[in-house]
Structure formats: structure tokens, C-alpha cells
Amino acid sequence: MFILQKEFRQIFRDKTILAMMFAVPTIQLIILPLAADFQVKNINVVFVDQDHSTYSQKLISKVGSSGYFRIVDNALSYQEALKLIEKSEADIVLEIPRGFERNLVREGKQHVNIVVDAINGTKSSIGGGYLTVVISDFNRSLDVNTKIPTMLVPTSNIEVTYSDWFNPRKEYKYYMVPGILVLLLTLIGGFITALNIVTEKEIGTIEQINVTPMKKWQFILGKLIPFWVVGMIVFTIGLVVMYVVYGIFPKGNIAVLYLFAAVYMIALLGFGLLISTFSNNQLQAMFVAYFFMMIFMLMSGFFTSIDSMPDWARRMANLTPVTHFIKVVRLIVLKGSGLTQVSTELLYLAIFAVILNTAAIVNYRKTN
Amino acid sequence: MIMKQLLAFIRKEFYHVFRDRRTLLILFGLPVVQIVLFGFALSNEVKNIGIAVLDQSHDVTSEEIIRRIQTSTYFVVKDPLVSHAEIENRFKTGELKCVLLFPVNFAQELRRSRKAQVQIITDASDPNSATIAVNYIQAILTNYQQQLNPTAQIPYQIVPQLQQLYNEEQNGSLNFIPGVIALIFMIVCTALTSVSVVREKELGTMEILLVSPFRPLMVLVSKAIPYLVLSIVNFIIILLLSVYLLNVEVKGSLVLLFAESILFIITCLSLGLLISNQTNSQKTAMLVSMMGMMLPTILFTGFMFPIENMPVPFQIISHVVPSRYYYIIIKAVMLKGLGFSYVWKETLILAGMALFLLTVAFKKFKVTLS
Numbered sequence: 001m002f003i004l005q006k007e008f009r010q011i012f013r014d015k016t017i018l019a020m021m022f023a024v025p026t027i028q029l030i031i032l033p034l035a036a037d038f039q040v041k042n043i044n045v046v047f048v049d050q051d052h053s054t055y056s057q058k059l060i061s062k063v064g065s066s067g068y069f070r071i072v073d074n075a076l077s078y079q080e081a082l083k084l085i086e087k088s089e090a091d092i093v094l095e096i097p098r099g100f101e102r103n104l105v106r107e108g109k110q111h112v113n114i115v116v117d118a119i120n121g122t123k124s125s126i127g128g129g130y131l132t133v134v135i136s137d138f139n140r141s142l143d144v145n146t147k148i149p150t151m152l153v154p155t156s157n158i159e160v161t162y163s164d165w166f167n168p169r170k171e172y173k174y175y176m177v178p179g180i181l182v183l184l185l186t187l188i189g190g191f192i193t194a195l196n197i198v199t200e201k202e203i204g205t206i207e208q209i210n211v212t213p214m215k216k217w218q219f220i221l222g223k224l225i226p227f228w229v230v231g232m233i234v235f236t237i238g239l240v241v242m243y244v245v246y247g248i249f250p251k252g253n254i255a256v257l258y259l260f261a262a263v264y265m266i267a268l269l270g271f272g273l274l275i276s277t278f279s280n281n282q283l284q285a286m287f288v289a290y291f292f293m294m295i296f297m298l299m300s301g302f303f304t305s306i307d308s309m310p311d312w313a314r315r316m317a318n319l320t321p322v323t324h325f326i327k328v329v330r331l332i333v334l335k336g337s338g339l340t341q342v343s344t345e346l347l348y349l350a351i352f353a354v355i356l357n358t359a360a361i362v363n364y365r366k367t368n
Numbered sequence: 369m370i371m372k373q374l375l376a377f378i379r380k381e382f383y384h385v386f387r388d389r390r391t392l393l394i395l396f397g398l399p400v401v402q403i404v405l406f407g408f409a410l411s412n413e414v415k416n417i418g419i420a421v422l423d424q425s426h427d428v429t430s431e432e433i434i435r436r437i438q439t440s441t442y443f444v445v446k447d448p449l450v451s452h453a454e455i456e457n458r459f460k461t462g463e464l465k466c467v468l469l470f471p472v473n474f475a476q477e478l479r480r481s482r483k484a485q486v487q488i489i490t491d492a493s494d495p496n497s498a499t500i501a502v503n504y505i506q507a508i509l510t511n512y513q514q515q516l517n518p519t520a521q522i523p524y525q526i527v528p529q530l531q532q533l534y535n536e537e538q539n540g541s542l543n544f545i546p547g548v549i550a551l552i553f554m555i556v557c558t559a560l561t562s563v564s565v566v567r568e569k570e571l572g573t574m575e576i577l578l579v580s581p582f583r584p585l586m587v588l589v590s591k592a593i594p595y596l597v598l599s600i601v602n603f604i605i606i607l608l609l610s611v612y613l614l615n616v617e618v619k620g621s622l623v624l625l626f627a628e629s630i631l632f633i634i635t636c637l638s639l640g641l642l643i644s645n646q647t648n649s650q651k652t653a654m655l656v657s658m659m660g661m662m663l664p665t666i667l668f669t670g671f672m673f674p675i676e677n678m679p680v681p682f683q684i685i686s687h688v689v690p691s692r693y694y695y696i697i698i699k700a701v702m703l704k705g706l707g708f709s710y711v712w713k714e715t716l717i718l719a720g721m722a723l724f725l726l727t728v729a730f731k732k733f734k735v736t737l738s
Contacts, residue, residue: 020652020655020656024660031682032667034678034682042676044676086700086704086706088696088699088700119542119543119699119704123674129503161485161486161487161488162487162488162489162490163487163489164489164490164492164498165459165489165490165491166491166493171495172495172496175493175494175495187662191654191655191658192655195651279390280388280390281388282563282650282651282654283388283391283560283567283650283654284390284391286563286654286658287390287391287394287395287559288390288394290398290555290559290658291394291397291401294398294401294402295405298402298406298409299410303410304410305415305494305497307414307415307417307418307444307465308413309409309410310408310409312409313405313409313410316409327462330462331460331462334493335459335460335462335491335493336460337460337461337462341457341461341462342461342462
């Protein structure tokens, strides 16, 4: 009991750390989702119109009005357009060759060149794709205006209708905010606990604790509970921010959400303490924690979809608690999944919690 | 005399660094792991989308379409659905990203009225995957239709010819490498340097340093140099890995690449020194430099999320993040093979930042302890 009191006092004594624990995640949670937008829009396109005809003008205005593109410039030559790409001011060049309209009317077929900056894979493929769609749309509009379709053979048409569930307006924030909440919670919990025991080692106070008759598990538990409380408070603040700032209210049962958060925090803190017992000084603890956090974060499915990973990577991703918690939080908050639908994830997290904490207790030695 | 003193101090700092084997291991392990992950595990491509079909028609056409979806690498077809009621439950387990519905008498309808409908339901809680899944399915259907109607011809046709600049093989790691380099420098230089000064404060050895005849300025310089060396070694490792492991070609001048990198490293080091002068404990220094810096660096550098998409205030904020400029420079020099004339502006900004941070760091460096 006394160790609990001591730990709580230590946490609340250092105002900077306290600010780091509560203010930083709140601010980041407010700001980051606004910045983290994967949607590809505002693709900068530059035209090289060497034809200057009605059709080429029509095509250009069609591209401009499609909503995805921002026309940066009308370059006079391809070289000039390439300069803009090199300066990263443009992403795509659409080159309309001389005689575009004439050939189109006479031969019914004409090439245009699309040149994309392919370093950013997503942007280039999506941008190129959009542009192709706009052009094929344009093709169809030409038919209607100028001549009656020649083919008399009726075609079979499969129409596609689609509906987007759970997030009808496809707003990115719904996907990002819960993920960011989990990441922040992970960073706080992981780093601060990783530093905890090692600090006592460095200052030397650990020896004083070691000579007391306290049991190992009592010591670890005493370290764990205060941070667990802090973590749950941060989580609650996060949920409030999510609702107040972004208007996202969990669709599912909040009790279930808290159950998961509670188990997850235990697992995470166990991990932090494990690192702390292993390390000799704060710097080392921090770096080891950072190393694993980085891997966890990258593999968690927050940045890229886990489904697209190769097999070995997917298996590795499943071995980190962060992956499961992000998945569950998204499921509960966005889709309102119930406990039965996510029970396997709970099992995973519970296993992590048990293993990591046992390891931390075993690895903590009273004697050096 | 001063040179000799300086050398002695630098040697001492090197000892500090090399003594801690575990940190050193992580220092060099980090870039390796990141390069491997970014190169092989992470991609922005969307593949293996979980899809389930509710086929109420069970005819030749619908089955042919399902077969085509199955053979596509983009989809993983899960157990078929039997009723509408099942859909929501399956979505809630997180197993499915989209559902394809064939209405009753699909093929019959298609034959008779030359028109039939399919419905796609997506899990739009992940908007990107949802959009991409719909696009893929549409492409598969269009392809199938074209085979159904081989004689159909559109009278006017503008054929787009697509050319991919700088990255003909669509190597996905290209976009990440400059980002990884920037991130690692930011962490290694800023975090390690910030800790190294604070540690002396915490242990009390700073007082000894300050009362020595050694100039305080030199203390800072000697603190920074080992990390400069380490960062350069790290940079070489990353370059070698990306060239030989990920087949990324260095197109521009190596000298320019190194010069720009050293400039960026100096900027990060100055930032680290500044943090360490402002904080009083290792813990705070580390929390500021790692937790405070990590996410903003990932976000505002532009390699994960396009900066143009951000709200205007953030676009403005991103201008003060040094890694943003470094990222632009590296991309231009390493991947596009451009020369100095294209990046002088960014270089100037970085140099300005380095100078500013250094001056502030030295000014704030207190010769006396409070």
C-alpha cells in the first residue's frame, strides 16, 4: 500500500512529466487527425496543349472541373512542364499533341500523353487512374454530341450500385481518430513505465526497496497500478476529446471498450516494466522502448493495411498487442461491435497481459 | 592546446557512447529494421481485401464473376453469405471489407433486358480501402463486359498513354526511404544529444566541467561530435541497404547528398542541444525529444501523409519542421537526380534553421548552475 502512495506522489510531483502525460496526448489528439489524411485530392496537373483547339480546351476544362485536380499551369512545352515536376510543383503532366482535334475527327482515335511523378506510389497511381476515368468520360460525351453511335448491336450492361456502411460520407477522421487515441495511449504507457524502475536503479533508491521484506510481485503491482490509473484517465480524456472535437461517439458498448482498455493497459505496462527491469540506465530503456514502439506502430495497421502485408509480416503484426487493440477500438467505436464479435481479440490481449507481466516479475531481481 | 583539450573531450564522449552496447545496437538496428519493414512489409497498396458474396442468383454469369474476383490478388473471398441479415454481423467481426450482392435472376435479367444490377456494400470506416475495393470490382466487371460485347466499339477514342517518371518499376519503398532517413536522424541526433547534456547535469558532473578552464562552448561541441559521426555511419548503412537490398538507385551526386545530410544532422543536433539546455532531467528531455517529436516528424514531413491535404494552419506549421525540407532535398537529389540549383532554396532554409537553433542553444547554455 505504501509503495502505491509513494508512486502516486512521484507521478504528481514532477509537473513537466504530468504535463507530458495529460496535455501532450490531448493536444496531439486534437491536432493530428486533421493532418493525417490519406485521401488523395488536389493532384497538381500541368497541361501542355499544343493543339489549342475546341476539343483540347474542352478536355482541359473537364479535367479542371472534375474536383480531383488543381491546374497549376499551362506550359508551352514538355520541357517546361518537366521542370515543374522536378520542382515538385506538379504531379502530373497531360500533353495534348498537335493535330489532336483533326486526328480525332478524321481517324476517330488519338493519343494523349500522361506523365506522372511516380515516387509517391499512391498519388501517382490514383492520379493517373482519375485522369484516365475523366478522359474515358470525355470520350463518351463526345459520342453524344457529335455522332450517333455506329454500333447497332445492343450491349449487355452490368450496373454497379454501391453503398458505404458505417461511414457514409467516407470521412477519414472516423478511421484515424480512434487509431491515434490508441497510439498515444501506447506511447505514454510504454515510455513512462519503461523509464520507471530504471530511474530508481540509476538514482540508487532501488536498493532501499530491495532490502525491505516486500515481495517481487507486490513491487511490480505497486508500480503498475498508478500508471494504470493514469492510462485510464488519459483514455477517458481521449474519448471526451473524440466526442467534443470530432463528434465521434462510440457506437458500441462503452463498458466493453473500457474492459478492453483495462486489459490492454495491463499488457502494455507489463511490457514497459519488462524493458525497465532489463535496462541499466534511462537512455537504454528509452531506446529499447522506442525501438519496439516503432515496430509496433508501423505494424499495427494504423498506417497501412495489415491485409496487404506479406504472410510473415501479418503473423508478426498479430504478435503485437497494439494491432489487436487498434482493431478492437475501431470495431467498437465505428461499427458498434459487441463483446461476442470481438472475444478472440480480448483473449489475445489477456494472454499478452499475463505473459508480459509474469516476465517482468520474474526478471526483476532484488539482488544485483 | 585547445585542440588537444577538445580532442580529449571528444574521446571521453565517444567512450560514453561506446560503453552502452545495447543502445548502440539499437542505434544501428533501428534503421535496418525500418528499411526492411518499409521495403517488404508495408505498402500503401491495398491487397487481400476480405470480400464475401451474397449470390441470390447462382447462375453461370455470377459464378464467372466470382471466379474472376477469386483469381485477383486484390481480394480474398471469404465464406459466402446466405442472407442479408448476416452482413452486419460479419462486418462487425472485422473480417470483411466489402460485400458483393447478386440479385435474383441476375443472368436472366442480363440476357433479357441487357441490363442487370449488382450491389456492393463497403465498410467505409476505412475510406481508402472502401474506395479502392469498389474501383477494383468495377474494373473486373468492366473487363468482363468487354468480353461479353466484343463487337461494341466507341466511335471516338482518346487513348491515354501513361508514363511513370523516376520510378518505372513502381517500387513502393522509394517514397519511404527519404522519410526513414529523416526520421532516424531526428531521433538519433536530437534524442541522444539532448540526453547527453542533461545526464551530466543530473549526475552532477556538469559542475566539474564548468569550473574547468575548458570553454563551455567547447563542451557543447565535443558533446555533439560523436553523434555526428554516428549519424553519418548510420546514413551510410541506410544508403547501402537501400541500394543493395531494395534496389533503389541513387541518381544524383553522392557528394551533394552527403553535404545536405550533414547540414540536416547539424540542425538536429542543435535542436537536441537546445532541448537539453532547457530541461532538467533525462526523463523530461527524452519525453520531449522522442514523444513530442516523433509523431510531428512522421506527420509533417510529408512522406506518410500528403501535406497539400492538410488544413492551411498545418501547412504553415509544416514549414517550421526541418525534416520537411530535408525530405524534399533527398527526394530531389537521390531519386530524381537533380542538382544543387533545384534545392538551393531548401538548403538555405535548413542552414538558416541550423544557425538559429545553434545560436539559441549556445545563448541558453548556462555557465552557472542555478
